[in-house]
Amino acid sequence: xxxxxxxxxxxxxxxxxxxxxxxxxxxxxxxxxxxxxxxxxxxxxxxxxxxxxxxxxxxxxxxxxxxxxxxxxxxxxxxxxxxxxxxxxxxxxxxxxxxxxxxxxxxxxxxxxxxxxxxxxxxxxxxxxxxxxxxxxxxxxxxxxxxxxxxxxx
Amino acid sequence: xxxxxxxxxxxxxxxxxxxxxxxxxxxxxxxxxxxxxxxxxxxxxxxxxxxxxxxxxxxxxxxxxxxxxxxxxxxxxxxxxxxxxxxxxxxxxxxxxxxxxxxxxxxxxxxxxxxxxxxxxxxxxxxxxxxxxxxxxxxxxxxxxxxxxxxxxxxxxxxxxxxxxxxxxxxxxxxxxxxxxxxxxxxxxxxxxxxxxxxxxxxxxxxxxxxxxxxxxxxxxxxxxxxxxxxxxxxxxxxxxxxxxxxxxxxxxxxxxxxxxxxxxxxxxxxxxxxxxxxxxxxxxxxxxxxx
Ligand SMILES: Cc1cc2nc3c(=O)[nH]c(=O)nc-3n(C[C@@H](O)[C@@H](O)[C@H](O)COP(=O)(O)OP(=O)(O)OC[C@H]3O[C@@H](n4cnc5c(N)ncnc54)[C@H](O)[C@@H]3O)c2cc1C
Ligand code: FES
Ligand code: FES
Numbered sequence: 236x237x238x239x240x241x242x243x244x245x246x247x248x249x250x251x252x253x254x255x256x257x258x259x260x261x262x263x264x265x266x267x268x269x270x271x272x273x274x275x276x277x278x279x280x281x282x283x284x285x286x287x288x289x290x291x292x293x294x295x296x297x298x299x300x301x302x303x304x305x306x307x308x309x310x311x312x313x314x315x316x317x318x319x320x321x322x323x324x325x326x327x328x329x330x331x332x333x334x335x336x337x338x339x340x341x342x343x344x345x346x347x348x349x350x351x352x353x354x355x356x357x358x359x360x361x362x363x364x365x366x367x368x369x370x371x372x373x374x375x376x377x378x379x380x381x382x383x384x385x386x387x388x389x
Numbered sequence: 390x391x392x393x394x395x396x397x398x399x400x401x402x403x404x405x406x407x408x409x410x411x412x413x414x415x416x417x418x419x420x421x422x423x424x425x426x427x428x429x430x431x432x433x434x435x436x437x438x439x440x441x442x443x444x445x446x447x448x449x450x451x452x453x454x455x456x457x458x459x460x461x462x463x464x465x466x467x468x469x470x471x472x473x474x475x476x477x478x479x480x481x482x483x484x485x486x487x488x489x490x491x492x493x494x495x496x497x498x499x500x501x502x503x504x505x506x507x508x509x510x511x512x513x514x515x516x517x518x519x520x521x522x523x524x525x526x527x528x529x530x531x532x533x534x535x536x537x538x539x540x541x542x543x544x545x546x547x548x549x550x551x552x553x554x555x556x557x558x559x560x561x562x563x564x565x566x567x568x569x570x571x572x573x574x575x576x577x578x579x580x581x582x583x584x585x586x587x588x589x590x591x592x593x594x595x596x597x598x599x600x601x602x603x604x605x606x607x608x609x610x611x612x613x614x615x616x617x618x619x620x621x622x623x624x625x626x627x628x629x630x631x632x633x634x635x636x637x638x639x640x641x642x643x644x645x646x647x648x649x650x651x652x653x654x655x656x657x658x659x660x661x662x663x664x665x666x667x668x669x670x671x672x673x674x675x676x677x678x679x680x681x
Contacts, residue, residue, distance in 0.1 A: 239395070256395035256438065257428075279426050280493055281578065292466070292495040298425045299496070302395050303418075303440060345492060367490020367578050 241305040246314030254301040261285045261296040272312035272340040283368030286341035287311045293348045312340040330381035334372035341368045397440045409550045411437045420496035423505040456557040465494035479676035484515040484569035490578045506545045513606035514586030517598035521558045527551030539605035564591040566668030570680045582645040587661040602639040609636035621666040630655040
């Protein structure tokens with residue numbers, strides 16, 4: 236199949252790259268563009284490890300063909316922390332919210348979207364937003380604590 | 390790796406032209422939350438993918454004439470955040486919140502949900518009790534009641550050269566209460582073991598619909614007729630359950646046994662009818678909460 240050149244904004248910079256129609260956004264980000272924060276967990280939308288922001292909304296990069304983002308904007312964790320760790324990330328560190336860290340980029344992306352929509356969510360809303368982000372290590376409580384802590388200081 | 394050719398179309402006519410050219414070898418791509426998985430699982434193997442996300446007139450939610458229109462590209466997240474939905478059809482807000490998770494809902498469309506037509510689809514019971522209809526364009530324009538849209542598991546009446554433009558929900562002038570309850574194996578992201586939606590209008594017209602307990606989503610018409618004109622009470626709730634269960638035919642699968650589905654369908658139906666009735670009377674639980 237023909238390759239196609241796509242152009243999109245990635246973490247603030249315009250990038251152009253050749254992709255096959257069936258290349259997943261996740262593969263292109265990781266293997267071609269060196270953006271390693273989104274992780275391959277399940278490859279079918281269920282775990283949230285591959286989350287990135289597409290035009291400001293959390294999406295599963297394992298369920299998107301790279302050609303679909305032509306002309307759009309992608310922000311990954313690398314983009315969020317371009318000027319140093321965000322308050323949210325610092326709070327995650329303070330609360331020891333991650334162990335192996337595999338889920339961490341997805342969690343940060345998803346909660347970042349939540350806090351932009353609603354700077355003061357309650358615990359239920361936080362849990363609803365991260366319900367599609369699986370964590371096999373922490374039992375979620377330290378993650379929720381970190382979010383509650385960061386919104387207290389807002 | 391399965392290869393295909395990718396088209397990004399800017400108009401419905403362009404999509405229809407490609408569909409009539411490639412027929413069964415082509416697949417429409419909306420949010421991709423079903424299609425991409427189906428391609429990866431080799432359940433479908435299209436040679437051509439027609440991405441419709443660039444068709445601007447398939448976007449949005451608006452009141453037209455005497456109905457609410459939801460465009461084919463409208464995602465569950467957009468439905469959840471739309472004021473007009475909370476105002477006119479808060480039950481659709483409630484049902485949309487039960488679909489998958491935020492990161493999937495940001496991409497998944499309501500119309501893609503009905504087009505995939507898996508028996509557990511969360512949007513269908515609510516669309517059924519709201520008497521929605523499906524706008525279809527192909528060789529001719531069709532407006533099909535949602536109850537006639539589903540043909541079987543993963544089967545709809547859509548022809549290979551047809552595309553869904555949107556959903557119409559007739560505006561309700563009466564006061565009413567409604568709700569959608571989804572039972573999953575756990576709270577959070579899971580497909581439904583049983584889903585039930587009910588609707589009660591102030592003149593005591595009742596509507597009941599289920600998903601995940603029959604090959605297609607179904608209305609329980611006999612049960613609705615039995616309740617018609619009656620004020621709900623505990624005796625009626627007990628009497629209506631066997632009537633409603635006649636409308637469904639659950640199977641056993643990884644998510645639940647047939648017996649469990651039958652039993653919980655009755656339990657959830659009672660809970661749902663009571664919540665709809667209480668909402669009609671103004672003292673029900675607020676819309677959006679999980680009623681399981
Ligand atoms: C992790 C995960 C969890 C999920 N959980 C749930 C859940 O809890 N409840 C639930 O109901 N669903 C769930 N789903 C499925 C749900 O995301 C999809 O059904 C979604 O709504 C489909 O919409 P889409 O825009 O992604 O469609 P796509 O995947 O793009 O398309 C789906 C099908 O519909 C066809 N199609 C799409 N648009 C049109 C159109 N306008 N005209 C004609 N044909 C069209 C496509 O060709 C394809 O066959 C889940 C999915 C995932 C990945
Ligand atoms: S890898 Fe994408 S959701 Fe799991
Ligand atoms: S810290 Fe290991 S998966 Fe979350």
